[in-house]
Amino acid sequence: MMRVTRPGSGVRTKICGLTRLSDVAAVSEAGAAFMGLVFFPKSPRNVSLPQARDLALAAPVGLAKVALLVNPDDALLDAVTGTVPLDMIQLHGTETPERVAEVRTRTGLPVMKAVGLRDAADLPILDRYVDVADQVLVDAKPPEDASLPGGNGVGFDWRLIAGRKWKTPWMLAGGLTPDNVSEAVRLTGARQVDVSSGVESAPGVKDARLIAAFCTAASGQ
Numbered sequence: 001m002m003r004v005t006r007p008g009s010g011v012r013t014k015i016c017g018l019t020r021l022s023d024v025a026a027v028s029e030a031g032a033a034f035m036g037l038v039f040f041p042k043s044p045r046n047v048s049l050p051q052a053r054d055l056a057l058a059a060p061v062g063l064a065k066v067a068l069l070v071n072p073d074d075a076l077l078d079a080v081t082g083t084v085p086l087d088m089i090q091l092h093g094t095e096t097p098e099r100v101a102e103v104r105t106r107t108g109l110p111v112m113k114a115v116g117l118r119d120a121a122d123l124p125i126l127d128r129y130v131d132v133a134d135q136v137l138v139d140a141k142p143p144e145d146a147s148l149p150g151g152n153g154v155g156f157d158w159r160l161i162a163g164r165k166w167k168t169p170w171m172l173a174g175g176l177t178p179d180n181v182s183e184a185v186r187l188t189g190a191r192q193v194d195v196s197s198g199v200e201s202a203p204g205v206k207d208a209r210l211i212a213a214f215c216t217a218a219s220g221q
Ligand SMILES: O=C(O)c1ccccc1NCC(=O)[C@H](O)[C@H](O)COP(=O)(O)O
Pocket: 016, 017, 038, 040, 043, 044, 045, 046, 068, 070, 092, 137, 139, 148, 149, 150, 151, 152, 153, 154, 173, 174, 175, 176, 194, 195, 196, 197, 198
């Protein structure tokens, strides 16, 4: 499988919600740094344990495999980490900082905690996680009527975080697309970006051309 090294701006991309081996190939060829596997039965991107294992085993060295979980109990954590070769856990529920610390210890893996923003009142929530998580995913809060806690293709006002710095590495997410990602990077100063809906042709169906276009746009080329 060919990997493309982009000497551009160095912005790293995560493509979330892969379900097919062809998605892994597309993500790798586009030069993304992370691929996300969703373990959330209500999601159109949900993968079974055997499916996730096959996808993870197909990833080339250098493409980090991230398991996305929502308020997982220890049994689910053990099942996922015992079956799927992984590089990171993404917690996308209402996990407390204490639970984030427990998940790090239990799995031995770095943990990225997703925090949803809608307005400035949500910003202090981020500060609760910077000391305990290895990465913070700065995402949009889901709409009130959403059935998914993330992956809804909605954004937030990037000016909320423009010029802000956290001591923990962070990734920007929420409604990003090949058309808006370069502006999002420019405005927020993000060095890492995450996308799911914006590179799909239908809910849960990744599109190789959109993945390539997203990675190219994110890297400033
Ligand atoms: O993608 C899902 O189906 C999903 C389900 C449950 C929790 C989170 C989920 N997705 C999160 C993401 O894919 C991304 O990390 C992020 O929220 C960006 O999503 P999008 O706005 O669709 O690009």
